[in-house]
Amino acid sequence: MTKTTTPAAEDQDLGAAGSQLSTAPSEEAPNLPALGVIGWARWFWRQLTSMRVALLLLLLLSLAAIPGSLIPQTGVDATQVADFRQRHTTLGPVYDKLGLFHVYSSVWFSAIYILLFVSLIGCIVPRTWQFVGQLRGRPPGAPRRLTRLPAHTTWRTETDPEQVREAALALLKKRRFRAHTAGDAVAAEKGYLREVGNLLFHLALILMLVAFAWGQLFKYEGNKLVLEGDGFANTLTQYDDFKSGNLFTQDDLDSFSFKLGDFRGTYEPSGPNRGTARTFEADLTYSVGAFGAEQKTTVQVNEPLDIGGSKVYLVSHGYAPVVTVRDASGKVVLDKEAVPLLPQDGNITSTGAIKVMDGYRNADGEREQLGFQAFFVPTFAGEGSGTMLSQFPALLNPRLALNAYHGDLGVDSGIPQSVYQLDKTHLKEFKDSDGELAKQRLKVGETMELPGGQGSITFEGVQEWAGFQIAKQPASGWALAGAVAAILGLSASLFVQRRRVWVRAVRGADGVTVVEMAGLGRSESAKVPEELGDLAGLLYERAPGAPDPGQDPEADQEPDPTHSAVPAEGAEK
Amino acid sequence: MTLAAATHENLANISNTLIYSAMAVYTLAFFAYIAEWLFGSRSKVGRTAAALTEPREEKAAAPAVTARKAGGTAVLERPKVTVRATAGARDVPDGPGAHGGSEQGDLYGRIAVSLTALGFLLAFGGVLCRALSVERAPWGNMYEFNITFSTTAVGVYLLLLALKTNVRWLGLFLITTVLLDLGLAVTVLYTESDQLVPALHSYWLWIHVSTAILCGAVFYVGAVSTILYLFRDSYENKLAGGGTPGRFATSFLERLPAAASLDKFSYRVNAAVFPLWTFTIVAGAIWAGDAWGRYWGWDPKETWSFITWVAYAGYLHARATAGWKGRKAAYLALLAFACWLFNYYGVNMFVSGKHSYADVGLGVLQAAGF
Numbered sequence A: 001m002t003k004t005t006t007p008a009a010e011d012q013d014l015g016a017a018g019s020q021l022s023t024a025p026s027e028e029a030p031n032l033p034a035l036g037v038i039g040w041a042r043w044f045w046r047q048l049t050s051m052r053v054a055l056l057l058l059l060l061l062s063l064a065a066i067p068g069s070l071i072p073q074t075g076v077d078a079t080q081v082a083d084f085r086q087r088h089t090t091l092g093p094v095y096d097k098l099g100l101f102h103v104y105s106s107v108w109f110s111a112i113y114i115l116l117f118v119s120l121i122g123c124i125v126p127r128t129w130q131f132v133g134q135l136r137g138r139p140p141g142a143p144r145r146l147t148r149l150p151a152h153t154t155w156r157t158e159t160d161p162e163q164v165r166e167a168a169l170a171l172l173k174k175r176r177f178r179a180h181t182a183g184d185a186v187a188a189e190k191g192y193l194r195e196v197g198n199l200l201f202h203l204a205l206i207l208m209l210v211a212f213a214w215g216q217l218f219k220y221e222g223n224k225l226v227l228e229g230d231g232f233a234n235t236l237t238q239y240d241d242f243k244s245g246n247l248f249t250q251d252d253l254d255s256f257s258f259k260l261g262d263f264r265g266t267y268e269p270s271g272p273n274r275g276t277a278r279t280f281e282a283d284l285t286y287s288v289g290a291f292g293a294e295q296k297t298t299v300q301v302n303e304p305l306d307i308g309g310s311k312v313y314l315v316s317h318g319y320a321p322v323v324t325v326r327d328a329s330g331k332v333v334l335d336k337e338a339v340p341l342l343p344q345d346g347n348i349t350s351t352g353a354i355k356v357m358d359g360y361r362n363a364d365g366e367r368e369q370l371g372f373q374a375f376f377v378p379t380f381a382g383e384g385s386g387t388m389l390s391q392f393p394a395l396l397n398p399r400l401a402l403n404a405y406h407g408d409l410g411v412d413s414g415i416p417q418s419v420y421q422l423d424k425t426h427l428k429e430f431k432d433s434d435g436e437l438a439k440q441r442l443k444v445g446e447t448m449e450l451p452g453g454q455g456s457i458t459f460e461g462v463q464e465w466a467g468f469q470i471a472k473q474p475a476s477g478w479a480l481a482g483a484v485a486a487i488l489g490l491s492a493s494l495f496v497q498r499r500r501v502w503v504r505a506v507r508g509a510d511g512v513t514v515v516e517m518a519g520l521g522r523s524e525s526a527k528v529p530e531e532l533g534d535l536a537g538l539l540y541e542r543a544p545g546a547p548d549p550g551q552d553p554e555a556d557q558e559p560d561p562t563h564s565a566v567p568a569e570g571a572e573k
Numbered sequence B: 001m002t003l004a005a006a007t008h009e010n011l012a013n014i015s016n017t018l019i020y021s022a023m024a025v026y027t028l029a030f031f032a033y034i035a036e037w038l039f040g041s042r043s044k045v046g047r048t049a050a051a052l053t054e055p056r057e058e059k060a061a062a063p064a065v066t067a068r069k070a071g072g073t074a075v076l077e078r079p080k081v082t083v084r085a086t087a088g089a090r091d092v093p094d095g096p097g098a099h100g101g102s103e104q105g106d107l108y109g110r111i112a113v114s115l116t117a118l119g120f121l122l123a124f125g126g127v128l129c130r131a132l133s134v135e136r137a138p139w140g141n142m143y144e145f146n147i148t149f150s151t152t153a154v155g156v157y158l159l160l161l162a163l164k165t166n167v168r169w170l171g172l173f174l175i176t177t178v179l180l181d182l183g184l185a186v187t188v189l190y191t192e193s194d195q196l197v198p199a200l201h202s203y204w205l206w207i208h209v210s211t212a213i214l215c216g217a218v219f220y221v222g223a224v225s226t227i228l229y230l231f232r233d234s235y236e237n238k239l240a241g242g243g244t245p246g247r248f249a250t251s252f253l254e255r256l257p258a259a260a261s262l263d264k265f266s267y268r269v270n271a272a273v274f275p276l277w278t279f280t281i282v283a284g285a286i287w288a289g290d291a292w293g294r295y296w297g298w299d300p301k302e303t304w305s306f307i308t309w310v311a312y313a314g315y316l317h318a319r320a321t322a323g324w325k326g327r328k329a330a331y332l333a334l335l336a337f338a339c340w341l342f343n344y345y346g347v348n349m350f351v352s353g354k355h356s357y358a359d360v361g362l363g364v365l366q367a368a369g370f
């Protein structure tokens, strides 16, 4: 302690004491490498895995995510994208080139996060090894000048230095410090969980990314409209529409089937929010596998049915008027057929088409096809109001309005056709007595006679249908596990302090023991001095103070009080 | 049914009355805070300047020395711990607070805090009645979100005060913005009380939205202290460089905690709530998985939560990287908070997405095809 040292040497000494309090890489100035491919490669790698570049990439990632939230995205809403392309004829192609309609799968967005994760892996692997090394080794010995550390204390005691050290070692170990005696001092460290947490957090990020990517590659998602009483089996042909990831194959479809029993929707009956949806429930009978036992369940909006990772969501509902169509001879050609219509507004004003493909013969006995444009309201505004807009979503006063056509529906032309729309190119209007398009609004039970005795259509009743989305995104369990690990790791990393404590006890010139204690944390936190105070208080009980010799023993050891202490490497300010 | 509707309407009216009363009390608190600052400006402090010009000395920090009389001689109960500043850090004492050491200022400050507490109770009651009137969590639309958010922010402030954290200086700034927020809520954003559309029936809603609001309130406290840090830091820089800051700046900034303390406070606040923000996003993803069939779909709200998250992660990284501490990191923190604000207001108002039920009270189901 009495040796004279230069301030620089002293700083170095303290630097070692604070070294390796974390595994964060130290920041070096980006000095240019010596020539040569390997030199450059090494330089590039070191840059990529530096904290500075990680920070830049993080900021870049958040910046790059912005356009996707402001410009319509094909993955989110394809119709909006089409709309945008139509309205912006100059911007559209530019955006297309830049991949701005699918930002999150664009080359540049991928480049940023892939670089970030390469950087992350390049950072985490050496840090993990370094940390293992730190766990194998021992906390560094006490620096020469404990008084230089951010928090320190000292007192004189009659107790033997050896006994003080033993007491300190026992005390620190009891407080679950990793402690050992080195020379005239005890060195101890605690809070390794911080580092574990930090490493766990970054590893969990990798796990989450991989799980997400996996899910995207193997996912599938399809929609199916099911009438009450009808069923669905999970095969490709049964879907109304279907999307899947790049690596999806048909074998990935889980085998199950279900039947829709009752669908129930309830709505606010009165008040300013009259008509707002309250609950939707669909009763399902399902079986897993080809010959599984039947089970019953109820699916609600936030409560999908989960079958082996495939989830069945209730996503929409609407009405299907039940109609019977007779031909000119009175023969039934559509028998109580439920025709699903598509909702157009919150009160389920619905539109669609009723198509009679075959079986129909007109008054002349010729084969023809029939087509009806259908408009449906579950709650009619009342005669004379002139509107065919629904007033309420529930079936209070249903009406079906029809426009009648005959001819060729165009269904055999080979071009796929929407079941909700009539292709009128080869259809002729039925004309009423005024020469106008034949149309009629029907109550349940009423019949529309086609002009000229060409047949009739009867509105028999209404069924409900429910739309289901069947989706599977594999590895979502892994993503969740990653998220949980990330949160736990992050909490440990941010709330646990890693800190060191040293206790030195030496016999002074007058034979009295001088005890010095100091603490050092990675961040200059109030907790470090507080804890040091606690420890000192406990040790003080074991090694009570001796009377002051009247002279401050520190006075001659502190030649330069303005000289500042050295912080831990990379320490949080 | 009609009877129940009447009680609900009654509760909704009580809620509105309570919110208006809270605004009135907050307004009084606002004036009391102003009085605190005004009276405080009369006192002469000058501690910062002194600290920056006089040679520094080591100061003892917690735990303070406690002396115990034993048989006439003072015996130290525990040794005194000496704390010294880190290399390069200015060793400046914290300002005395808005009252500037003046007794009258302090009195007004206490009155202001009491009024704030009273206003908080009223606002809390208002939020509670609203929740009872709609029989659900009170955050189904922007109005409810705003009243809950401001109440939570005041709650966080009062909690910090109760924990004896040195944060009274926040009061004026907090109450000013809370008043603006509530004003906006009752005028522009007001929505009749209403129950939820089916997509919002989920206990994840409770978890996701309540933690989102709490995070926002805490991030907000962090952002205010970050802004004050920036002012205070340039003030100290000017003093240390031998300059003389303007009189208003001196009077005002002098009374705030030292730049280092403000910086540390905002870091702590932001860092402490970051894991919760992470959790909020995960909870939202779980909810989205149940409601929409995918846990992550780059919906605008999701995207901006992600941007906010990455921005705060960047801020924490910056603090861990040597060259980015202090002011640079502070700018990042403000940027991150701006992202949060945009997510909260901007996305609801300007961008349409699946989350847009928040402002209009329409069903998310409409977006989903209902």
Ligand code: HEM
Residues within 6 Å of the ligand: A022, A023, A024, A025, A048, A049, A050, A051, A054, A058, A116, A117, A119, A120, A121, A123, A124, A198, A202, A205, A490, A493, A494, B310, B312, B313, B316, B317, B320
């Ligand atoms: C994928 C993007 C990343 C995110 C979201 C992220 C997030 C975070 C967060 C929130 C912290 C704060 C926790 C703490 O202070 O202990 C942190 C710390 C840290 N990160 Fe990252 N990080 C990412 C990538 C990286 C990369 C690429 C590197 C390496 C170059 C890296 C190295 C570190 C280090 C060394 C720390 C600890 C600093 C310390 O000990 O205080 N991180 N990271």
